[in-house]
Amino acid sequence: MMAIQSKRRAVVDTSLCVACGACMEVCPRGAITVWKGSYSVVDDALCIGCGLCAKECPASVIRVEARP
Amino acid sequence: MKKSHWYNYLWIWSVIYFAMGFFHILFAWLGLISFFLPLIFAVGFGNKGFCNRYCDRGQLLRALGSQKGFSRRKDAPGWMKSKAFRYGFLAFFMAMFLHMLYTTYQVYAGTSELRQVVTLFWSIPAPWSFAYTGGAEPWAAQFAFGFYSMMLTSAILGILTMLAYKPRSWCVYCPMGTMTQLICRAKAGPNRKE
Numbered sequence A: 001m002m003a004i005q006s007k008r009r010a011v012v013d014t015s016l017c018v019a020c021g022a023c024m025e026v027c028p029r030g031a032i033t034v035w036k037g038s039y040s041v042v043d044d045a046l047c048i049g050c051g052l053c054a055k056e057c058p059a060s061v062i063r064v065e066a067r068p
Numbered sequence B: 001m002k003k004s005h006w007y008n009y010l011w012i013w014s015v016i017y018f019a020m021g022f023f024h025i026l027f028a029w030l031g032l033i034s035f036f037l038p039l040i041f042a043v044g045f046g047n048k049g050f051c052n053r054y055c056d057r058g059q060l061l062r063a064l065g066s067q068k069g070f071s072r073r074k075d076a077p078g079w080m081k082s083k084a085f086r087y088g089f090l091a092f093f094m095a096m097f098l099h100m101l102y103t104t105y106q107v108y109a110g111t112s113e114l115r116q117v118v119t120l121f122w123s124i125p126a127p128w129s130f131a132y133t134g135g136a137e138p139w140a141a142q143f144a145f146g147f148y149s150m151m152l153t154s155a156i157l158g159i160l161t162m163l164a165y166k167p168r169s170w171c172v173y174c175p176m177g178t179m180t181q182l183i184c185r186a187k188a189g190p191n192r193k194e
């Protein structure tokens, strides 16, 4: 099941992330962690590109883009 | 819908806090909890666990903005999330905090009288003497009035930007959030993976 990857995934602009954790709170896959209180990191393997995190992010620093 | 965690209900603390300060201003002292907890997480553990989960303010804005749908969910303007504004607002807030401590000291030293007002936006006095009937040291009451003013002002700002932008827009420029992130970034050191 995990072998099938979504076409899209979330990417965080870490330089403008405020580390609030609003994205982590809404991610249905638990794919996001806030790394050492500094910025959020998306686990690429878990992300399904649903975009819920981007919708919630108060700083609007998450983009959902096509996987390379 | 994701299932709720117990901490999603911490917004209740915000409601209780402001309600208690309405009936007796000395309860404003309890706001120090929201002041020290995030610092304990940041300084002690190098994380933003308070912001990420246990902040009543963050949960309140999420409950009203996301779950009740009061937020327009528009992108915040660029200046609001700029480092200049975030650090500037932190500096301004700290200056106002020190000023509040100085006012408290003046009352303690007897060079100034207790003013029973809650000051909104650092300038608009709201009569609040109904919430104080004496019984405490005047300086302790002065601190309570000052702290409550700060908490109420920031809550109103947070609710306004929740309505106008994203639910937790306040978290972008919240002085506690900015300060704890700075502490965490300093503790994490230069070897962050970018």
Ligand code: SF4
Pocket (backbone or CB within 6 Å): A009, A010, A026, A027, A028, A029, A030, A031, A032, A042, A046, A047, A048, A049, A050, A051, A052, A053, A054, A064
């Ligand atoms: S796009 Fe969806 S699955 Fe991916 S990190 Fe964001 S919320 Fe989680």
Ligand code: SF4
Pocket (backbone or CB within 6 Å): A012, A016, A017, A018, A019, A020, A021, A022, A023, A024, A034, A039, A040, A056, A057, A058, A059, A060, A061, A062
């Ligand atoms: S919601 Fe946005 S600003 Fe907050 S931690 Fe996630 S990516 Fe960073």
Ligand code: SF4
Pocket (backbone or CB within 6 Å): A020, B038, B050, B051, B052, B055, B056, B057, B058, B170, B171, B172, B174, B175, B176, B177, B178
């Ligand atoms: S940024 Fe401020 S309001 Fe937001 S979760 Fe952190 S401490 Fe609470």
